[in-house]
Amino acid sequence: MPHDINSYSDLGTRPSPAHRDMSQAQPKCCGVVDEVRARRTTRANKPQPWIARKFAVGLTVLIVGYSSYVYAARFCKDMIVKNSTALGNQATGVAFLVVFAFLLFLMSWCYVVVVITSPGYARQHTQTTSRPGYDHIDTSPTLNSTDVRGISYELMSPTPNIFHPPTHEPARKHHPQSSLGSGKSKTLTSQSSAAPSSVAKLEQNSHSQSSTRGPEETRATDGFGPESLHIPYRATLPTHANPYQLGPPIPPPVFTRRPTTTPVLLPEYRYCNRCQIVKPSRTHHCRSCGTCVLKYDHHCPWIGQCVGAYNQKFFVNFLQWATLFCFWTFATLLGLNVKPRTSPGPELDPQQIVVIALAGFFGLFCVLILASQLHLILLNQTTVESLNHRSMRDREQALLSQMHKWYHFCAKRRTRRQWDEEWGRIGIEGNLWWLGSGKANWEAVMGKNVWRWILPVGRHLDDGLNYPTNPRFDGAGRWRRRKEWPSDLR
DSSP, X not given: OOOOXXXXXXXXXXXXXXXXXXXXXXXXXXXXXXXXXXXXXXXXXXXOOHHHHHHHHHHHHHHHHHHHHXXXXXXIHHHHTTOTTOSSOHHHHHHHHHHHHHHHHXXXXXXXXXXXXXXXXXXXXXXXXXXXXXXXXXXXXXXXXXXXXXXXXXXXXOOOOTTSOOTTSOOOOOOTTSOOSXXXXXXXXXXXXXXXXXXXXXXXXXXXXXXXXXXXXXXXTSSOGGGGSOOOTTOOOOGGGOTTTTSSOXXXXXOOOOOOOOOTTSTTTSEETTTTEEOOTTOEEETTTTEEETXXXXXXXXXXXXXXXXXXXXXXXXXXXXXXXXXXHHHHHHHHHHSOOSSOOOOOOHHHHHHHHHHHHHHHHHHHHXXXXXXXXXXXXXXXXXXXXXXXXXXXXXXXXXXXXXXXHHHHHHHHHHHHHHHOOTTTTTOTTXXXXXXXXXXXXXXXXXXXXXXXXXXXXXXXXXXXXXXXXXXXXXXXXXXXXXGGGO
């Protein structure tokens, strides 16, 4: 603690230089910590510098330009003019150059379009406002939270319903004030009076809840039963907190699917603290760009911006032609450089070897991203939304590992099939934006015209603000059981 100079007046002494240094150093140290925190928050709210976001664009232009020079001026030209270092005849050189130029033109066209097309920013369609329905924001939600946004799937801890009494025996009632004759009853009475009042209230709420609906109807966010407590799987309550310690043994835990109960469609949940706006549906904040992007998929440094509602189709067009361009360059260069020769041929060109490596690397990179994008479009998902579904699958896989041995593959498959019969499949019926078929999902992004599928023509088909929702979800965006779906979808 800092020493006050006046505190030494009664003793007739003055503080030593060390005491004065300590009293002056502590406020400075705390000030430095606060300053560092403030700077970190400011940096998190600021976008990356423009030169950092566009650096990869310039690098891409340099790589494509260098590869084009090597392929056209050193590889095809030698064959066309019949140099001694040529790897093929004149006709081969002309054909390779024509195909290369065609692919280069289409890839460059798509790249320019996707770079100059904005993904769509939420600030251009919404106005800043305060968080609706909130006076105070709790940054550390728990299972007991009464936040209307609900509880995220990651914070939910599936627990057995251990507070419900067995069905074959009625629930016991504790009367601490009553006088019982037998010694066993007196013991029960004394233990009941020592139990915490919160457990008694929880037991009473659990009995009233079980009388109105079955255990299969109990949800984790109702606020009743052990779902509102952090109790791990197969956990045993302490003796003083277990109201059924003298009754029959606790039944085994009930394992079931528990989708997230977060109401993602409510304005309270869609509020962005950094932009101070209510985000439209499927909008997320990009830290690199420092703003909220409509139908945010991911931030791609190779195009210098995000992939969103307005440029996703052009991004897919670019990936298509970039994959063909890279593989054509890789295959033709590699094929003529390693083909068997009957006589000693020209030495290998080191620059052609470099282009072969670049074309192979970026070709593999593009084909993987293209496959991922096509898969997500057919499911009508973004990369961020697919991560949520993947998290749910991983959580269920861990749950199945607790239920069955690692070699019980058939039992795990049967359990997952039962969950799918009750809820539907996670990535399809459990997708909030599923439109009913892969064809409908594809046409919602790429359009119905075949030319739009392969060329960067036309405009985006949606406004990025409104999207039809899956009728298997309620109005707040929560997944319902199959029996709660519309009758024509069951």
